[in-house]
Amino acid sequence: MIRLQAVSVTYPSAARPVLRNLSLDLHDGRFTVVIGASGCGKTTLLNLIAGFLQPTAGSASIDGQPITGPGAERGVVFQSDALLPWQENVAFGLRLAGQSLQQRQAKAREYLALTGLQDYADAAIWELSGGMRQRVSLARALAVDPRFLLLDEPLGALDALTREQMQEHLLQVWKASGKGIFMITHSVEEALFLATDLVLLRARPGRVASVRRLHFGERFAAGESARSIKSDPRFVSLREEILEQLLHPQADEVPEEAYS
Amino acid sequence: MSELSVTLAPLELPHDPVAQMLAPYPAAWQAGRRNPAAVGPRTGFVISDRGITLLTVLGLLALWWLVSALALVPPLFLPSPLAVLQKFKAVALDGFVDATLWQHAATSVARVFAALLLAVVSAVPVGILIGLNRRARAVFDPLIEFYRPIPPLAYLPLIVIWFGIGELSKVLLIYLAIFAPLAIATLHGVRRVEQNRLRAAQTLGATRWQLVRHVILPSAVPDILTGVRIGLGVGWSTLVAAELIAATRGLGFMIQSAAQFLVTDVVIMGILVIALIASTFEYGLRWLQRKYVPWEGRA
Numbered sequence: 001m002i003r004l005q006a007v008s009v010t011y012p013s014a015a016r017p018v019l020r021n022l023s024l025d026l027h028d029g030r031f032t033v034v035i036g037a038s039g040c041g042k043t044t045l046l047n048l049i050a051g052f053l054q055p056t057a058g059s060a061s062i063d064g065q066p067i068t069g070p071g072a073e074r075g076v077v078f079q080s081d082a083l084l085p086w087q088e089n090v091a092f093g094l095r096l097a098g099q100s101l102q103q104r105q106a107k108a109r110e111y112l113a114l115t116g117l118q119d120y121a122d123a124a125i126w127e128l129s130g131g132m133r134q135r136v137s138l139a140r141a142l143a144v145d146p147r148f149l150l151l152d153e154p155l156g157a158l159d160a161l162t163r164e165q166m167q168e169h170l171l172q173v174w175k176a177s178g179k180g181i182f183m184i185t186h187s188v189e190e191a192l193f194l195a196t197d198l199v200l201l202r203a204r205p206g207r208v209a210s211v212r213r214l215h216f217g218e219r220f221a222a223g224e225s226a227r228s229i230k231s232d233p234r235f236v237s238l239r240e241e242i243l244e245q246l247l248h249p250q251a252d253e254v255p256e257e258a259y260s
Numbered sequence: 261m262s263e264l265s266v267t268l269a270p271l272e273l274p275h276d277p278v279a280q281m282l283a284p285y286p287a288a289w290q291a292g293r294r295n296p297a298a299v300g301p302r303t304g305f306v307i308s309d310r311g312i313t314l315l316t317v318l319g320l321l322a323l324w325w326l327v328s329a330l331a332l333v334p335p336l337f338l339p340s341p342l343a344v345l346q347k348f349k350a351v352a353l354d355g356f357v358d359a360t361l362w363q364h365a366a367t368s369v370a371r372v373f374a375a376l377l378l379a380v381v382s383a384v385p386v387g388i389l390i391g392l393n394r395r396a397r398a399v400f401d402p403l404i405e406f407y408r409p410i411p412p413l414a415y416l417p418l419i420v421i422w423f424g425i426g427e428l429s430k431v432l433l434i435y436l437a438i439f440a441p442l443a444i445a446t447l448h449g450v451r452r453v454e455q456n457r458l459r460a461a462q463t464l465g466a467t468r469w470q471l472v473r474h475v476i477l478p479s480a481v482p483d484i485l486t487g488v489r490i491g492l493g494v495g496w497s498t499l500v501a502a503e504l505i506a507a508t509r510g511l512g513f514m515i516q517s518a519a520q521f522l523v524t525d526v527v528i529m530g531i532l533v534i535a536l537i538a539s540t541f542e543y544g545l546r547w548l549q550r551k552y553v554p555w556e557g558r559a
Binding site: 070 | 454457459460461463464466467470475478481554555
């Protein structure tokens with residue numbers, strides 16, 4: 001389990017903290033989705049968990065061990081795919097770990113198949129569409145078998161149709177791999193559809209407004225169709241409720257002064 | 261846009277920033293620009309970019325021939341193209357100042373490439389080091405910036421005092437001229453590495469050395485190749501200066517000796533040979549860049 005305990009992050013040049021006194025648990029095997037207005041520190045939160053950034057106060061730990069830097073047990077998929085055009089991508093992590101070419105090719109085929117790209121094993125990455133590149137990026141992160149996958153708006157740059165396909169795809173990969181996933185998104189519908197734990201962040205400074213346990217993604221993984229889930233009255237009413245909270249943050253929150 | 265960046269005309273850089281800027285706009289905006297898809301069936305008089313290049317060269321040659329044929333300038337100052345061509349044959353077969361043209365050319369090419377090789381194995385690591393380490397940058401940056409603007413001819417006497425008049429001094433002079441632009445180009449390439457690529461490699465378990473080997477160095481390759489191109493350019497221009505030092509062979513030496521005896525046709529022929537060799541390598545490097553860095557500008 002990854003645990004953030006009362007973390008605050010203040011960038012050296014900024015007067016106000018990006019995150020203040022934020023606590024959050026990420027459980028193994030669960031799909032945690034973070035949603036919030038822009039500027040609420042979602043990416044900062046991911047950078048903390050990935051180890052790209054150290055908290056100014058508080059602690060980030062995995063199984064009680066403090067997170068001191070990036071590590072192979074926490075795979076990251078970025079909004080821009082961050083692929084390397086000059087070499088193998090899916091098996092890159094295996095190459096870094098010193099595996100032989102044969103082992104790497106076998107693993108690469110396995111994960112390309114998992115992400116539905118088996119026909120593109122030898123394609124140059126600039127020949128792939130945005131959705132395919134994002135799937136390569138996902139396969140690359142999965143291939144080193146991390147415990148957690150951290151996804152920073154991985155579907156943000158995709159068109160609406162590809163995006164819906166990728167959402168279903170993510171759920172299938174999540175179900176098949178059993179990994180703990182942490183994902184950032186801007187889309188309320190996406191968040192509701194995918195999350196087992198939906199975290200709503202409030203901005204300036206970034207803090208947790210609410211955490212909800214949801215089961216829509218599990219229903220999809222169990223075989224229900226995406227359309228039927230997304231038209232479920234409970235899904236629709238929850239979507240409206242969260243949209244309302246995002247668009248009109250109410251004064252039921254602790255006023256900002258209380259923190260200072 | 262991709263087809264624009266693939267089919268390169270001879271005189272264009274691999275990057276065509278104007279084409280990239282225009283690409284999102286309607287084809288009509290790109291009138292006069294190379295865009296085979298938008299032109300449709302070709303009608304009337306169409307000339308390719310290569311054709312334009314060829315016409316320019318032929319035009320200049322014709323002008324040269326005309327000026328000498330009309331005897332507008334005495335042959336001592338401007339010999340005719342034919343005279344230069346004949347001289348080329350004569351020097352190639354019989355030689356000039358105790359060596360044939362090929363021996364002069366081979367000596368010069370060897371000097372430039374020895375210097376280039378030394379520069380690549382030293383300037384690229386230094387460039388990477390100063391790109392990654394602020395302390396290394398604090399050490400090397402003032403050194404490089406201090407000597408870079410000094411013309412090689414200015415420190416040539418010092419090199420002769422220190423290292424004598426042998427081959428070492430000549431190669432060293434060219435090496436110093438190539439080192440700075442190559443180190444700076446490498447530094448630039450290192451700093452251009454996408455942070456997300458570095459982070460992605462880190463989350464896949466890359467060590468610091470693996471980051472350099474698999475992410476930073478390949479990212480910098482396009483800039484390093486550009487640095488080599490610029491370095492070769494200054495290398496050739498420093499060659500003549502280097503061959504002022506008690507040389508007995510080399511294209512620069514051949515031109516110098518010919519100039520002293522006012523053998524203008526050999527001077528012009530030597531200049532043309534240097535230009536020919538240098539541009540051959542320039543086009544070779546561009547070809548390498550396209551072949552080995554096919555992702556540049558695309559991924």
